[in-house]
Amino acid sequence: MKYRLLSPGPTPVPERVLTAMANPIWHHRTPAFEGTFQKCREGLAWLFQTQQEVLTLSCSGTGAFEAVYQSCFSPGDTVITVAGGKFGERWGNMARAFGFNAVVVDCPWGEAIEVAKVKAALEQHPQAKAVVVCASETSTGVRHPYEAIAALVKERDETLMILDAITALGVWDLRPERDGIDVLVTGSQKALMLPPGLAFVSLSGKAWKMCDKSKSPRYYFDLKKELKNQKVNQTAYTPAVSLIEGLHESLKMMQEEGLPAIFARHSRLARATRMGVTALGLELFAKTPADSVTSVVQPAGLKPDAVYKGLMNRANITIAGGQDAVKGKIFRIAHLGYYDELDIITVLAAIEIVLRQEGYTQFQPGAGVGAASEILKDGFVAQDATAARRS
Ligand SMILES: Cc1ncc(COP(=O)(O)O)c(C=O)c1O
Numbered sequence: 096m097k098y099r100l101l102s103p104g105p106t107p108v109p110e111r112v113l114t115a116m117a118n119p120i121w122h123h124r125t126p127a128f129e130g131t132f133q134k135c136r137e138g139l140a141w142l143f144q145t146q147q148e149v150l151t152l153s154c155s156g157t158g159a160f161e162a163v164y165q166s167c168f169s170p171g172d173t174v175i176t177v178a179g180g181k182f183g184e185r186w187g188n189m190a191r192a193f194g195f196n197a198v199v200v201d202c203p204w205g206e207a208i209e210v211a212k213v214k215a216a217l218e219q220h221p222q223a224k225a226v227v228v229c230a231s232e233t234s235t236g237v238r239h240p241y242e243a244i245a246a247l248v249k250e251r252d253e254t255l256m257i258l259d260a261i262t263a264l265g266v267w268d269l270r271p272e273r274d275g276i277d278v279l280v281t282g283s284q285k286a287l288m289l290p291p292g293l294a295f296v297s298l299s300g301k302a303w304k305m306c307d308k309s310k311s312p313r314y315y316f317d318l319k320k321e322l323k324n325q326k327v328n329q330t331a332y333t334p335a336v337s338l339i340e341g342l343h344e345s346l347k348m349m350q351e352e353g354l355p356a357i358f359a360r361h362s363r364l365a366r367a368t369r370m371g372v373t374a375l376g377l378e379l380f381a382k383t384p385a386d387s388v389t390s391v392v393q394p395a396g397l398k399p400d401a402v403y404k405g406l407m408n409r410a411n412i413t414i415a416g417g418q419d420a421v422k423g424k425i426f427r428i429a430h431l432g433y434y435d436e437l438d439i440i441t442v443l444a445a446i447e448i449v450l451r452q453e454g455y456t457q458f459q460p461g462a463g464v465g466a467a468s469e470i471l472k473d474g475f476v477a478q479d480a481t482a483a484r485r486s
Pocket of ligand 1: 157158
């Protein structure tokens with residue numbers, strides 16, 4: 096049976112990108128590599144919709160957060176983090192690991208953070224050097240109201256707005272300068288349609304100034320050192336050369352599709368997925384769902400992880416299950432990156448079959464697929480990844 100990957104990272108990689116990564120390895124201290132890297136820098140600035148340099152790091156998204164924490168702050172600094180899911184909680188834990196004073200704003204899993212709670216934390220800790228929020232909390236499928244939080248942070252000269260956009264950038268319209276985001280982080284294995292292994296980060300002028308004051312020990316992850324190198328199309332250390340070849344191709348694909356079409360496609364696939372699962376009588380777990388991943392409460396009475404495991408073992412489809420507090424209780428369907436309408440129809444059809452096999456029969460066969468088709472009935476407008484190859 097064909098393998099199908101619908102997890103919110105890693106996500107599928109298009110053939111064009113896989114082929115590009117199979118090119119012979121360039122040495123990274125050569126004009127050939129520098130030419131590719133320059134095009135990637137331009138493409139990333141386009142994707143981030145920023146005037147700032149977007150740095151490429153050879154690590155996963157968590158590594159980019161380490162780089163930001165070590166480069167911007169000093170032990171003893173106060174950092175406010177928003178919990179409410181595995182990744183929000185991670186940024187609080189990491190702050191503690193670096194000896195910062197982590198002020199964690201609690202939020203029930205599945206809910207969006209109340210902006211008033213962050214406002215209160217800022218008022219209580221006016222010396223805070225940063226507020227850290229996930230745009231899309233992948234573990235719950237929630238979109239947090241980061242724009243309103245950024246508006247609060249903007250008024251403070253000594254506080255940075257740090258946005259984990261690891262499953263948000265390339266999904267919806269996010270612009271650091273317009274939205275008041277000082278530090279924007281994303282990773283390769285999500286909407287960028289690449290394998291895991293690269294992370295990307297942009298810093299505002301305010302954030303770069305903060306870097307001048309940081310006293311945290313650092314060596315490999317040093318954003319100022321990377322900035323100096325990347326401005327001349329080099330990296331401080333050996334980069335993941337093949338992934339950068341892939342990045343060059345994936346950025347080309349994204350530019351062919353165009354940002355408005357990319358955002359519209361994600362919104363459409365997300366709406367179709369939500370319509371499909373609710374038509375099966377299932378409940379969405381996220382109160383304010385993000386367009387990157389749809390989290391669904393598993394019907395009562397089923398074995399823990401019945402849907403997730405049923406898809407994995409019987410349909411060769413990997414979606415995601417629940418983590419930590421909601422382990423076994425929810426399942427999550429990804430639609431960020433290289434997905435089209437038929438991916439959604441296929442996974443909904445497979446979910447219907449697995450649900451019936453598991454004994455949940457409170458829907459008409461085809462109800463989920465039918466509801467999703469209503470949203471998708473204008474036709475197949477998702478990007479054609481093979482177009483460039485055929486022309
Ligand atoms: C919102 C969010 N933040 C952080 C991470 C961690 O990124 P990585 O696994 O690339 O280190 C992920 C990964 O799924 C994520 O979805």
